[in-house]
Amino acid sequence: MAESKKIATRESFGMALCELAKDHKDIVVLDADLAAATKTEIFKKAYPERFFDCGIAEGNMIGVAAGLAAAGMVPFAASFAMFATGRAYEQVRNSVGYPHLNVKIAGSHAGISVGEDGATHQCCEDLALMRTIPGMVVLNPADHYEMIEAVKAAYAYNGPVYIRLGRLAIESFNDPDNYSFEIGKGITLEEGDDVTVIATGLVVYEALKAVRSLKEKGVNARLINMHTIKPIDKDIIIKAAKETGKIITVEEHNIIGGLGEAVAAVTSENCPVPVYRIGVEDVFGHSGPAVGLLAEFGLDAAGIEKKISELL
Amino acid sequence: MDKSELLELKKTACNVRLWTIEGVFNAKSGHPGGSLSAADMMTYLYFKEMNVDPKNPKDPKRDRFVLSKGHCCPALYAALALKGFFPTDEIKSLRHIGAMLQGHPDMKHTPGIDMSSGSLGQGISAACGMALAAKLNGESYRVYAMLGDGECEEGQVWEAAMFASHMKLDNLTVMVDFNGLQIDGTVADVAGLDKLDEKFTSFGFEVIKIDGHDFEQIEAALAKAKTVKNKPTAIIAATVKGKGVSYMENKVGWHGKAPNADEYQTAMDELRAQLKAMEA
Numbered sequence: 286m287a288e289s290k291k292i293a294t295r296e297s298f299g300m301a302l303c304e305l306a307k308d309h310k311d312i313v314v315l316d317a318d319l320a321a322a323t324k325t326e327i328f329k330k331a332y333p334e335r336f337f338d339c340g341i342a343e344g345n346m347i348g349v350a351a352g353l354a355a356a357g358m359v360p361f362a363a364s365f366a367m368f369a370t371g372r373a374y375e376q377v378r379n380s381v382g383y384p385h386l387n388v389k390i391a392g393s394h395a396g397i398s399v400g401e402d403g404a405t406h407q408c409c410e411d412l413a414l415m416r417t418i419p420g421m422v423v424l425n426p427a428d429h430y431e432m433i434e435a436v437k438a439a440y441a442y443n444g445p446v447y448i449r450l451g452r453l454a455i456e457s458f459n460d461p462d463n464y465s466f467e468i469g470k471g472i473t474l475e476e477g478d479d480v481t482v483i484a485t486g487l488v489v490y491e492a493l494k495a496v497r498s499l500k501e502k503g504v505n506a507r508l509i510n511m512h513t514i515k516p517i518d519k520d521i522i523i524k525a526a527k528e529t530g531k532i533i534t535v536e537e538h539n540i541i542g543g544l545g546e547a548v549a550a551v552t553s554e555n556c557p558v559p560v561y562r563i564g565v566e567d568v569f570g571h572s573g574p575a576v577g578l579l580a581e582f583g584l585d586a587a588g589i590e591k592k593i594s595e596l597l
Numbered sequence: 598m599d600k601s602e603l604l605e606l607k608k609t610a611c612n613v614r615l616w617t618i619e620g621v622f623n624a625k626s627g628h629p630g631g632s633l634s635a636a637d638m639m640t641y642l643y644f645k646e647m648n649v650d651p652k653n654p655k656d657p658k659r660d661r662f663v664l665s666k667g668h669c670c671p672a673l674y675a676a677l678a679l680k681g682f683f684p685t686d687e688i689k690s691l692r693h694i695g696a697m698l699q700g701h702p703d704m705k706h707t708p709g710i711d712m713s714s715g716s717l718g719q720g721i722s723a724a725c726g727m728a729l730a731a732k733l734n735g736e737s738y739r740v741y742a743m744l745g746d747g748e749c750e751e752g753q754v755w756e757a758a759m760f761a762s763h764m765k766l767d768n769l770t771v772m773v774d775f776n777g778l779q780i781d782g783t784v785a786d787v788a789g790l791d792k793l794d795e796k797f798t799s800f801g802f803e804v805i806k807i808d809g810h811d812f813e814q815i816e817a818a819l820a821k822a823k824t825v826k827n828k829p830t831a832i833i834a835a836t837v838k839g840k841g842v843s844y845m846e847n848k849v850g851w852h853g854k855a856p857n858a859d860e861y862q863t864a865m866d867e868l869r870a871q872l873k874a875m876e877a
Contacts, residue, residue, distance in 0.1 A: 313733065334733075344756060349723070356727045356734075358733070380723055
């Protein structure tokens with residue numbers, strides 16, 4: 286494993302855009318007055334002529350991105366997940382999704398780990414909303430290295446992509462020298478046959494710590510990092526269902542509509558096994574420090590380990 | 598323009614109206630009222646104004662048209678077909694299962710459609726994006742967005758208007774088909790959208806008010822828009838909803854309804870008579 290380095294995936298996103306823009310003149314970046322928060326400001330500083338602040342008008346920003354894409358550019362439009370996918374849902378559906386335009390939408394400050402800003406800004410519905418749009422690719426990278434590769438993959442893919450970004454600085458657990466990202470391919474982080482834990486995004490590292498702790502206690506759990514929510518990796522899920530007979534999903538998202546239900550749909554149609562969903566249990570979040578909230582909602586390593594133990 | 602050119606445009610617009618009625622009648626649904634009010638401006642755009650080539654509909658250097666009031670696509674389909682983007686026969690299967698021509702414009706499947714639209718307020722934003730792309734790439738093409746007056750009740754229109762003037766998109770021309778009617782009644786009664794010209798002016802647009810059925814005024818306004826620098830232009834065109842079909846003119850009820858067989862015949866007879874008079 287690589288040396289620990291705490292960095293928020295929103296920051297990795299901004300860095301990745303700059304890297305990509307060096308060789309790709311068709312990249313433009315849009316923001317809605319949140320460049321300092323979504324970290325598109327990193328791009329703005331490096332490429333001011335290709336950065337456009339659309340002001341606090343997310344619906345228009347998505348439409349402008351659609352027009353840019355229709356004219357051959359590759360726009361990345363960023364805002365908080367709540368506004369990029371919530372307020373502008375219909376613009377994403379009709380102006381980007383329906384014509385399958387090459388727009389990349391980045392939603393930062395996703396999940397309860399937004400922290401102090403509280404429920405109005407803690408978007409736990411973005412994965413569900415974006416999953417429902419035909420042809421939309423939905424990515425939820427788990428750490429710095431994965432985000433860098435996910436942004437590259439999103440650019441290389443010709444079509445609409447949603448990328449979820451986190452606010453909280455987290456450990457980078459992937460090994461950059463031994464890592465490859467492919468849209469729609471889950472990554473097995475730990476082998477095991479007793480149960481399969483499938484996690485996504487910011488809580489993958491928490492799940493990893495939980496699974497390793499359980500291993501020391503004799504529970505041989507498999508852990509899969511599902512960085513792509515759509516198209517979901519059916520093969521890795523079916524294989525896990527067949528080999529371990531039980532699946533537990535972990536996501537910083539409402540348990541309605543997110544990873545858990547995507548996994549359950551695959552198992553129920555192909556290899557029915559019990560699927561338990563760990564996540565935000567259909568409630569709104571509230572204010573507080575991010576780390577404290579993750580613990581309160583049972584989404585830190587200790588909470589995940591406790592829940593897995595109960596479900597076994 | 599000279600008289601013969603003017604006459605040709607009028608005849609073409611009449612044919613656009615004929616095919617609009619043909620499409621809506623065969624579809625047994627659709628939006629004739631706003632299609633007919635916009636028919637003259639669409640005719641001018643496709644037969645005089647815009648640099649487009651039916652044989653190369655995706656030419657990166659072409660002018661773009663976004664029908665933000667996407668429900669009025671029957672007139673757009675008619676103009677595109679008459680221009681040669683696809684056979685007029687396609688119009689007869691408008692809105693049918695498996696048809697190329699959808700109830701609202703679909704850029705993926707219809708040659709000549711530059712943007713999928715239909716959800717009001719969204720087309721103008723896409724037009725802004727296209728105009729911005731032209732600026733970024735040093736291209737000289739122009740972008741035209743047509744909006745309904747009722748559509749201007751959508752907040753996104755004003756988000757886009759702010760953006761267009763802030764970005765100095767002088768290659769963008771917004772045309773508002775001001776026919777004064779929307780589904781629930783007159784625009785004045787439903788939302789009180791008065792002083793639209795002042796609204797666009799205060800949002801930083803050059804504003805030109807015209808009669809949207811007068812080709813010479815349409816020509817002059819579009820010509821002036823090309824000379825305006827550092828800001829977008831809004832052409833507010835006073836029109837008659839249902840224009841050209843006597844019983845549809847200025848009637849709220851003909852916003853989104855297809856004529857029955859008798860009404861269809863009346864409409865076609867009236868329009869053919871207009872065409873015949875022009876040809877005489």
